[in-house]
Amino acid sequence: MSTPAHKNPTIIANGIATLEEINDLCRSLHYAALLTDDGFEVVSLPGTRVQGSRMASMASSMQALSDAVAREVRIGSSEYIIIAAEKGYVIQLRIPGETLVLSAMFGDSETLGKALSVSRLASTKMAALMSSATA
Amino acid sequence: MAEHVILFAGPMGAGKTTAIQTLSEIDVVLTEAENTERDVADKPTTTVALDYGEITLGDDEKVRLYGVPGQRRFDFMWEILKERAIGLVLLVNNDAPDPVASVLEFLEEFGELYDRGGVVIGISRADVSATPTVADYADAIAVRRPDLVVPIFTIDARNASQMHMVLMTLILNIETRAAMKASGHLSS
Numbered sequence: 032m033s034t035p036a037h038k039n040p041t042i043i044a045n046g047i048a049t050l051e052e053i054n055d056l057c058r059s060l061h062y063a064a065l066l067t068d069d070g071f072e073v074v075s076l077p078g079t080r081v082q083g084s085r086m087a088s089m090a091s092s093m094q095a096l097s098d099a100v101a102r103e104v105r106i107g108s109s110e111y112i113i114i115a116a117e118k119g120y121v122i123q124l125r126i127p128g129e130t131l132v133l134s135a136m137f138g139d140s141e142t143l144g145k146a147l148s149v150s151r152l153a154s155t156k157m158a159a160l161m162s163s164a165t166a
Numbered sequence: 167m168a169e170h171v172i173l174f175a176g177p178m179g180a181g182k183t184t185a186i187q188t189l190s191e192i193d194v195v196l197t198e199a200e201n202t203e204r205d206v207a208d209k210p211t212t213t214v215a216l217d218y219g220e221i222t223l224g225d226d227e228k229v230r231l232y233g234v235p236g237q238r239r240f241d242f243m244w245e246i247l248k249e250r251a252i253g254l255v256l257l258v259n260n261d262a263p264d265p266v267a268s269v270l271e272f273l274e275e276f277g278e279l280y281d282r283g284g285v286v287i288g289i290s291r292a293d294v295s296a297t298p299t300v301a302d303y304a305d306a307i308a309v310r311r312p313d314l315v316v317p318i319f320t321i322d323a324r325n326a327s328q329m330h331m332v333l334m335t336l337i338l339n340i341e342t343r344a345a346m347k348a349s350g351h352l353s354s
Contacts, residue, residue, distance in 0.1 A: 035202035068199035069212050070239055088239040092215035095197035099215075103195065130200045 036131060037071040045160040046074035049133075053153045057146065059138035061119065065157070066090055068130040081136065090123055090134040111150070115143065122150045127158040170283075170337060171230045171250045174217070175276055176257035177268045178236035179207030181290040181323030183217050185257060186231045188329045190219025203237075212236070215243060223337065244275060252283035253336050257323065261295035266306045273311060280314055284339035288321040288332050 036042050046065040053063050054076060064075035064083055070091030075083045097109040114121040120143055123134045133154050137146040174182040178201075187194050197215035201207065217233030232247050234240070254276050258265045269287060279285060287303065300318050307316060317335050321328045346352035 037202065067202050069202050069214055070199070070237075071202060084239065085242070088214075089242060091199060092197070092235075092240060092243055095199055095214045096216075099195050099197050 036067045037073045041164050043074050045157060049153050049157040050074060050076050052156060053135060053149055057141060057149045059141040060135060061138055062136040064134050066132050066134060090132060094123060094132050120146050122146055124150055124154040126154050129161055167226045167228055169228045170252055172253045172255060173247055173251045174233040174255045174257060175272055176236060177262060178212055179209060180257035180259045182233040182257055183213055184323040185329050186217045186219040186233050188324055188326050189221050189231060189333060191222060192220045194219040216247060251279055253340050254279040254285045255288060255332060255336060256285060257288045257290055259291045260289050261291045266298050266303055269303055270306060270310050284336055284343060285316050286332055286336045287316055287318045290321055290323055292320040
């Protein structure tokens, strides 16, 4: 039985590096976390105001529901989810090739385009780190 | 056409997704994710949002079947899905650690569905573990909630006739209690 992602030191270290990079690129970031597909938080930015474990479970459900909708209407696999609210955005992306999801919350001072761009960059970086770790 | 919304709840590995797949006339909407808790339930995937299926009973009764995730960390889905439901199929696997406690815990969480319609309990994997018995569950419920009248079955979630029996018992229970409430023989 392999070590679950949320207890795997390599994945946790890669996750911390990825989240720190988003934080450096986007100062309006309020929360960011990597989570497993089944809703466990792998790592999150410290000092954030979100209850991480609950957010990880909710993000997992949202990811699965968006996958189910994309499957139902036959438009391929779901690439990302955007929740645009009055005071900010939540963006979620699957880490390519992994059973991990990146969830990030940005304040309303950010443009949606930049928030999405930074999130995609981080997701790609995490995939590359994971790939080099297993190479 | 009359419609009922029925929830399937219970701990991870009890057979909720399988039961809905067995009963549903449509392709079941699944939200499965890789299960990282193989020490809790040794199965490759687990439901993380909901399962959804449908079945038609008779000529004019549609039943919408929703499965909820078994893990407490998804209890926000329990609250969302409870809102429209009028009945509960509570499944528990008999070879899990302390399944009687699980039943009592889920009855507590979903107790409002008993008040709103009805509850039936299905004990799965009773062929793997002979105890606790149906009587053990009934005794524990009688002590904790003597006000509840809850049918208890041993089931195989893959068996269509067994699952139909469970569902029909629940629907009959709901409709009988609704009729009794309407006639003033049961307080609402």
